[in-house]
Amino acid sequence: MTIAPPSAVEATPFDICGPLPTGTTVLEASAGTGKTYAIAALAARYIAAGEPLSELMMITFGRMATNELRLRIRERLAAVESALSHALDRDHEDDQGTAPADEVLALLCTGDQDELRVRHQRIRAALADFDSVMIATTHEYCQRMLDELGVLGDHEPDAVFTESLTDLVHEVAADVYLRRYAAAPFEPPFPFSSDKFGEVTAVSIATEVIGSEHVPLVPVPTDDTTLSEPAERYRFATDVREQFTIRKRRRRLYSYEDMLLRLRATLKDPVTGPAAVQRLRDRYRIVLIDEFQDTDPVQWDIIRTAFVGHSTVILIGDPKQAIYAFRGADVYSYLDAVGEAGSVGTLATNWRSDGGLVDALGTLMSGVTLGDPRIAVRPVAASHTERRLIAGDALAPPGMLEPVRIRYQPYDPAAESAESVDVLRPRITDDLVADISNLLAAGPQLRVNGDGRVRPGDIAVLVRRNKRAEEIAGALIRSGIPAVVLGAGSVFASESADHWLTLLTALEQPRQQQIRAVSLTPFVGWTMPRLATADEAALTGLSATIRRWSRVLAHRGVAALVETITSDEDLSRRILSDLGGERRLTDLRHIGQSLHATATAGQLGVGALIAWLRQRIDEARTQSTEERSRRLETDDQAVQILTVHGSKGLEFPIVYLPEIWDRWCPDDDGQLLRIHQSRTDGITRTPSADDLVLDVGGLTGAGRKDRAAQDRLESGGDDLRLAYVALTRAQVQVVAWWMDSRNTPGSALQRLLFRSRDGAGELADRYPVNTDPGSLALGPGFSIEPIGDRPVTSWRAPSRAEGALRLRTFDRELDLAWRRTSYTSLTAAAHGTEVSAAGVTSEPEPAKEDDETPAAETLADATARPPVDGPVSPMDGLPMGAAFGTVVHAIFERVDPQSGDLAATLRQIAADELAHLPAQEMTPQALADGVLPAWLTPLGPLADDLRLADIPVADRLSELTFELPLAGGSTPRDRDVRLGDVGDLLARTLPGGDPLSRYPELLAQPLLADQPLRGYLNGSIDAVLRIHGVSGPRYVVVDYKTNWLGDLDQRPLRVTAYSPDRLGEAMMHAHYPLQALLYSVALHRYLRWRQPGYSPDDHLGGMLYLFVRGMAGPDTPRIDGIPCGVFSWRPPSELIIELSQLLDGAAPR
Incomplete structure (x- = not known):
């Protein structure tokens, strides 16, 4: 028996110039349909209509997105103010002029002079008081609300916020594990196979259950005396949660998750909750939430409790781009909100991609459901109807300029088995490099942000993992094509951070072992053979240099140390002469700047700097903090390689996808499953966020088969949504690869290419490989090309004319009166x-x-x-x-x-x-x-x-x-x-x-x-x-x-x-x-x-x-x-x- 969800309000196209939304409204976007534009336009319209800026709240998910949203809203208000000012001037001069081309500006500039003057005053007041607007990440919002609620909130003012509680997780896991099992009279940890529930598994369980503190654990033992591996894993998990909570409170620590849980508890408290909720409702009358598909059940529960039914709530998101489940996001919270909303609108015009590309991707995906029947790819119209990638002076090979290109290795029905992905991935890398070289050499014209030939900086390569990105970047650079890995994590996760740690350790204790280690870093540049053959004089000289550097650091600081090493060792010339040297030199200097800033701010000595740097490295490699981005001034001149997750929200003229054919679907190996349990007692329901559970029972736990099947379904949906994000980053062209391997049947590309075209949206989990894409007739906009189909044309970057260098003259006046001061200083x-x-x-x-x-x-x-x-x-x-x-x-x-x-x-x-x-x-x-x-x-x-x-x-x-x-x-x-x-x-x-x-x-x-x-x-x-x-x-x-x-x-x-x-x-x-x-x-x-x-x-x-x-x-x-x-x-x-x-x-x- 299957229970369907309650019918939701039918979605209709949203008119940004229509009546302003009231109640709860969901705006479903698609890739490139202008979510940020819609939010900024709505904010401007609400303010022009008389809503105070301080009573608007806008929430998004991520600090970079918050900064962009703040900038875009301010720009929109400035544009409205300018348009209204001109409109009032025209009315004053009795000259109607022409209406603004922007439809929102045109709407706001329509009306009599008194009405326009009132709008103008409101917008000007909002610009003057712009700092009062709440534009924040979810966690920033929760922190501010707890602070504002004061005694009404479950908030400890002297508690210490920390982004990473990894050390405490490991401590609790180890302590609970030892307490429970060290004294057991049987083989450790107890009469179950230690490879199934050893210490490593225990830490894994602890990490997951603590990272999902609000998620119920399953399967629940039938009684307290049950002796089985699933029961013991459950008891261990609940014990870890309890101990972790106790130790956090005792040490006055709290995390992002704690902020959310405390605010929800405050709002739902039977005594103080009503007053807290009313205070928030009085404070914010208009609530707009961006990227709502990335919310989770706790965040949605907070918004629903505080605002739904009382304030105007607009939830903007694209469930097709819900790809952050591994971070705790839950697309089912979005789907639940759609079911509760008073109205649902869609943003139905693509402002990013060419019409031909939109049509071709529609052929590939339109009507397909991405992991749930409620997440369907809807048709969208294209704003750019003309082609913006056209032939240049040289004749491009056939198919090279088509919007969607699929390059494939022909299927061999006589082969005994599919080739290994370890063989196929390097083959794709070689073909990708050759294809990019051919494209650049053909010199097609790109009419995006002006005319000009396609350059390396117009191309992006999207992959799953940074290791693969580094491999492809290296191959491109070796062929003479500039390439850079973007968003490869924190600069503190790079090898350069290790080199700095080695150097600082030697400067603190310049012993022979440390000095030899420094010799192999870029700071000195010795090779292993040189170190092995170095005589006593060379080592003594290096030791003297290290000790001199130590004195420079102690007396003059990190900045002086960097300049001294650069001068002593000809650092820039030596590093830049190596492959990838520009990135390495930039990373070394970036870390040096961070060390200098930290040492100066905290008056830190070398020992404290070592501890600080070691902590940054540990945090970066556990991905526990928001990244300190790696920077390079020439990044925009190179092929940009990044993960699909990192590309979300970005756009590129041309996108290469070497991995959407490649997805391994393993059998159930007993890992923890974070899924929505939609089948109970033989009844299957459409999942909701309330069904979220964490299965800690392993292979033999009750109900494991049903939960493993649900995990396969949700994992397949995640992969399809990841493919949707990848395919829709492009403005003019997408190039993807297909290969026959054991990873192909369950991949997103295989499922999209070989699905039934009878109109059914739901895809099978797997489509066996019986043929290749060359057998498909996909229609206009596609080019299906076997790899190795054309010779490689080498590309060389055009030489830049070098002008005569001259000294720059400093001609600005210094404002010597400007300062940061205080009452005491005055x-x-x-x-x-x-x-x-x-x-x-x-x-x-x-x-x-x-x-x-x-x-x-x-x-x-x-x-x-x-x-x-x-x-x-x-x-x-x-x-x-x-x-x-x-x-x-x-x-x-x-x-x-x-x-x-x-x-x-x-x-x-x-x-x-x-x-x-x-x-x-x-x-x-x-x-x-x-x-x-x-x-x-x-x-x-x-x-x-x-x-x-x-x-x-x-x-x-x-x-x-x-x-x-x-x-x-x-x-x-x-x-x-x-x-x-x-x-x-x-x-x-x-x-x-x-x-x-x-x-x-x-x-x-x-x-x-x-x-x-x-x-x-x-x-x-x-x-x-x-x-x-x-x-x-x-x-x-x-x-x-x-x-x-x-x-x-x-x-x-x-x-x-x-x-x-x-x-x-x-x-x-x-x-x-x-x-x-x-x-x-x-x-x-x-x-x-x-x-x-x-x-x-x-x-x-x-x-x-x-x-x-x-x-x-x-x-x-x-x-x-x-x-x-x-x-x-x-x-x-x-x-x-x-x-x-x-x-x-x-x-x-």
Whole structure:
């Protein structure tokens, strides 16, 4: 019995200029149909229609894709702004002109002048506030959501994110394996064959089950006493998962998978879930998800729970390009979403390929289902109807310019067996090199991005694995055709990384063994025979050279080392003279640059550099991190060779496919199977994402036969989709190979070529080889060619005219005022020149960002000596100094005042922090007792007399780090803004009677007034408090100060030394008002794109500078209603707005 899925909404062609989608919409793309264009166009239309940019969210899968999407959306908004501007100008001049050729631009430029003006204002506002838009990878989105949800989320702020948990996986696997089986009284590991479940298999199981933590394991043992290999493998797998989770939590580690699972758990929590979900729905009203076919069940569950049915959700993807199952992507999540969507549209025009190529590929694939009946190749129209690959001056051989060429080795029915792939693959390599050489020599014209002859850079070769790519690249280079392997992994996975590791090891310990090893690297260039015959003098000379290099590295750094070696060993000339030398030299320099940057940033010595490089190599070779791409300036001039997976999303004029005939389909060997279990109790269902399971039971597990059959079906679908991606990368031509081998029957090309043409879309698993493609009549657009059918014509790259070299003149002006600065840097000169009155000392209190006053500074007191009466400060007996300030800041950042016993919490955190400072002369109890009163002191009218203890973590944003552009930032404006302009603004806008009304005079001092405000200003606000008032929330900047404001010779320290008038003087002396204003501007800009309906008058709540030594709890003395120790200031919101504009380079009003 078979159960079919619920009928989905019928797909219809999507009109990008039609009504804007609402509800949940799936847009099914095909290769080359413009997914990114559609997303950017929809985003622009939503914004023009009045949707705030900050309420749009766009998600894609990968950092490079995210960067491209961000660029394309910004370009689209800029194009719309320009088109609307021109349209308004035409209307103003009563000249209708011509409508834009782009249909979306034409649509948005249609309407009366008032309507166009409103759209223009919205688009301009979106461009000005573009940083507020959420364009992120799935994992970045999850991290941000967990951060924003705060206490509503299952999130540990001090947990450490790591991309790779490989070491922990191996540790857990080994420990669980030994614990379970080391003491067993029978042969290890237990009475089952060790080759089936030995240590290697155990690590394999552990890696897979941990990498798929959300996937159920099968087959489940019938009872806990079952003694069988499948049952024991299941128990081992569940034990590994449990231990792995425990150790991650204990070590405060989390991974990408944890982010997803924690966010889903947060949204589904019966207590906090509804509030968390509502917060996300309020935040984002339009959600667009690109590459949705690459999602997984957890990601889809998050989107469905948070947004479906409430926000507009547009899911854009192409299930035919779902090729990342090995990374956890699950195309069945996409198919489930199609079944739940309110509407399904298709993008039905191919903007990439020539019409002839589109038609030929349609002949090959149209109507075919790729692993599931719901994933069908739909017909598409071609935008490029003309041929863009045409004959040049020389006559091209027959068939060479056809859109699809299939080169084959004729089938021999008399052969006893098919040839080995080990013989056939080199034969294809030779034919591929010969064919590319013939094509280049024939000189056909390519009309893609301009006219010109076909060049090596117009050709791509797509393979399955990088090893095969290196083989083909070597063959092409040996024949004189430039070739490069793209995306071959991280540069740290290259041989050059090993050479660097060998060199650094020798520089750290220049012993004979290490020196001999370096001699065989490109840095020295000896051969093995030369090393074997080297005499004592040669080895002594090399040893002296290595020791000299070691001194260069120690005293001058990695960059100087590279230049020294290049000069000493004629490195560039020697390496470039070898085959593939350009790539090798580029890799060596690339790694050298990374080492230099790392050493400089972290002040690392050679030992630390060795550890850093070894870790990068390990990560690269386990493919656990996003790749550090290998670069070469001449890559675009060479034949580009890359994997099919790496080619997704790219396009090339001409594509060669030497491997889509080659697929090995092994028998079931007991490996783990990650499949969708669609058959249960004799009933077969159409699979869904909820059916995903991981079979850990091996060959003898219950239900293994059905799951192995499903695995063959899904694997075959993956291979067909991989072939679809490969075939559709081309703009003008595809060249593929077919060979008769034991790997051919189950290959994608064999299944596509020899399928039944009666209209049935589902393909058989295998098509036996009974003939070759030469017997097929595929119609126009195809050329079926036996290999070796024409002589090889050598191709030589055209010589480039060498012009006379001349020195380049540096004629740019250096902007010496541009810098990255901070509050501390801006005020350093003034602090260093002031002569302070005795009696008031300011501690440095270094924060994460350099925004505190310098060490050992004194604060002048212009009023009187400190009072001798009043309550004693709770911190009177506590030390002074930078270390103490750091500890206090850390405590205030970490405390959750509503977590239970506040005193106990403070004591525990104090103990944690003091553990890093064993020399401190205080106990955790003394420190907690000194800090506790500050949490219980009313904060005064500015905070509705709330205490810090009354404000939950959800309403306290700690350590808000910012970086503000000054006078345009990276694109400096012409206006010269200086700190004196800030003083002028204060003098003009501060009302009379303001406690800081004298501060503009201090900013007028030349050492301060002349400070340029050009570049970037960075800092970190200790905390922002959200105070809930009758008219809504307001936000208050808070800074914690541990300054000693008493007389050092007069003890004890009194709370009344921190009276409001004394605090005002202390604030001005230390230039804290400048810090407070800069922080307020940062908060103003932050709230502009984070607070719905932001109004500075309502939402900017002022500043609280908490001098914690003067805060004594509920009984803290008040003067004019203000508690001692609390400095409150709420300048006019107009001041903050004008200051923000001034810092951005705007002219003063």
